[in-house]
Amino acid sequence: MDLRRCICCAAVFALLTGVDGGCGRNQWQCDDGVCVSHRWRCDGVSDCQDGSDEMDCICQPGDVECADGSGCVIGSGVCDGRPQCPDASDEWDCSWRLGCLSGDRKCKNNICIPQNLLCNDVNDCGDNSDEETCGSCGKMNIRCADGTCLTPRQRCDGVAQCSDKRDEPLTCGKSCLNGNGGCSHTCIDQLWGALCTCPTGMTVSANGLDCEDVNECAQSFGSCMHLCTNTPGSFRCLCQNGFKALGNGSCEAQGAVTKILMTRKGLIGLVNMKTRIYEPLFTSESDPIAMTYDIQRNLIYWADKDGNIYKAFKRRSTILYSG
Incomplete structure (x- = not known):
């Protein structure tokens, strides 16, 4: 009996215990x-706890399998308004295409990313559509909020080309010798006027004068594992109750030592994450090919290649299903 049939047997047990x-x-x-x-079926990510949504896939990761199993549709063709599956299943469940949250940008593949990830030289969309129209923007150039890159000549030319007018700052034509150029912090003289710069943790506002605090806690990909508290020019990471801070934004569980359930050569046991010592719990006449742990009931289940499903509790194991 193969792994998929073994898991099907486990599914029967799950159904008998009340799973709809x-x-x-x-x-x-x-x-x-x-x-x-x-649409999560065969998308390259295991969304089922038993991984069955990624088994027996006929499609490449990122593509979507038709509900009737007749073929595949590439990811960009899903929910595009043109049914490509015989049963039109590639146009089902398309509510996710209604739009992005305020401040986000929609990629060509309909994924939403924060606006500040646009044109950062990183493929955040997955299809590179957030970078493909950006081009190279040097240090002296100006990057508008929509990703457009302007040349130094387009700064202070009297025509606002960025939606927030950051290419026409209030420091155009000013000098640092005259009232620090109007800058709230550091001022650097340029041919076009005064360039205001800010300390770490702050950024120049669109008017080009004032330094504003960067809210690191509002960023989609922050540095804190658990909780984040923003402070002027910086931020502070905190951990949930039961965890201690490690000093680099990470949190470590307190109390019992973390252990990983694993199998090797007919043995099922635990690996201590701190000592790396393997502690055997059970022996099996045949190598386990699938296993899981019920944390709430402190039970271990595993299946072997012969179609047997075992249940173990307090170092005692019994065959739950055979054949």
Whole structure:
């Protein structure tokens, strides 16, 4: 019996214990009975806890399998208003295309990213559409909020080409010798006027004069693992109760030592994450090919290649299902 059939047996047990077996038209049922969005099927990410949504895939990662199994649709063709599957399942569950949150930018593949990730020389969209029209923007050039790059000649030319007018700052034609050029912090003389710069943790406002605090806690990809508190010019990381701070924004669980459940050569045991010592718990006549841990009930389940599913508690194991 192969792994998929073993997991199907486990699904029967899950269904008998109360997992609802009915899924909607736009959903795909995992082998453990849980329903997930059909467009998550074979997308390269395991959304089912048993990983069954990524088994027996006929499509490449990023593509979507038609609900009737007749073929695949490339990711960019999903929810584009033109059904390509015989059952039109590539146009189901398209509510995610309604739009992005305020301040976000929609990529060509319909993923939403924060506006400040546009033209940062990183492929944040996945299809590089956030970088493909940016080009190279040197230190002396001006980057508008929409990603447009302006040349030094376009600064202070009397025509506002950025939506927030940052290419026409209030420091145009001014000198640092006269009232620090109007800058709230450091001033540097340029041919076009006074360039205001800010200390770490702050950024120049669109008017070119004032330094504003950067709210690191509002960024989509922050430096804190758990909690973040913004402070003027900086930020502070905090941890949830039961965790201690490690000093680099990370948090470590307190109390019992973290252990990983694993199998090797017919043994099931725990690896101590601090000492790296392997502690065997059970032996199996055949190598386990799938296993899981029920934290709430302190039970371990595993299956072997012969179709047996085991349940273990307090170092005792019994066969839950055979054949």
